[in-house]
Structure formats: C-alpha cells, structure tokens
Amino acid sequence: MDKNEFQELLSKTGLNKRELAELVGIPYATVNGWGSKVPYPPYARFLLEAVIKIQTLEKVVKAVEPILKDKI
Incomplete structure (x- = not known):
C-alpha cells in the first residue's frame, strides 16, 4: 500500500x-x-476496507x- 492508496481509502x-485510530483502537x-x-x-x-463496508451496511440497515x- 502506498500513500495515495491509503489517502484514497481513508x-x-x-x-x-485520528478518528481512524480511535475507531480501531490503535494509538x-x-x-x-x-x-x-x-x-x-x-x-x-483491510482495516480501511472493513470500515467502508461497515459504513455501507449501516446505511442499508438505516x-x-x-x-x-x-413487519416484525
């Protein structure tokens, strides 16, 4: 992973x-x-892609x- 890919995913x-660090528990x-x-x-x-997938899932659930x- 290079800087551009990291920045794009972030x-x-x-x-x-800082928010990523707090979210995943890394200093x-x-x-x-x-x-x-x-x-x-x-x-x-993996961390960034997982965050993106979770955010997408949260939007679908909402x-x-x-x-x-x-219905339930």
Whole structure:
C-alpha cells in the first residue's frame, strides 16, 4: 500500500487519521507514522476496507429499518 492508496481509502471512510485510530483502537502516533516513519502495515488496507463496508451496511440497515419495523 502506498500513500495515495491509503489517502484514497481513508477519504472514502470520511475519517481522518485520528478518528481512524480511535475507531480501531490503535494509538494515533502509530497511524500517523504510517507511510512516513514506517511503511504502511499489511493490515491497513483491510482495516480501511472493513470500515467502508461497515459504513455501507449501516446505511442499508438505516434505510430498511423503517420498512421492517412494521413487519416484525
């Protein structure tokens, strides 16, 4: 993973580095150092893609909740 890919995926989440760190429980200094002090870890892509999938799923749930509320 390079800086451009990281930035693109981070942008898709709508989060900044500090918010990502808090969300996944990694110290901000660690996330902030990725790509400058140390290479991006192999799991960075997985984390960002997982956040994007969860956000998408939350949008779907929010959209269908009113429909299912009366059915259940």
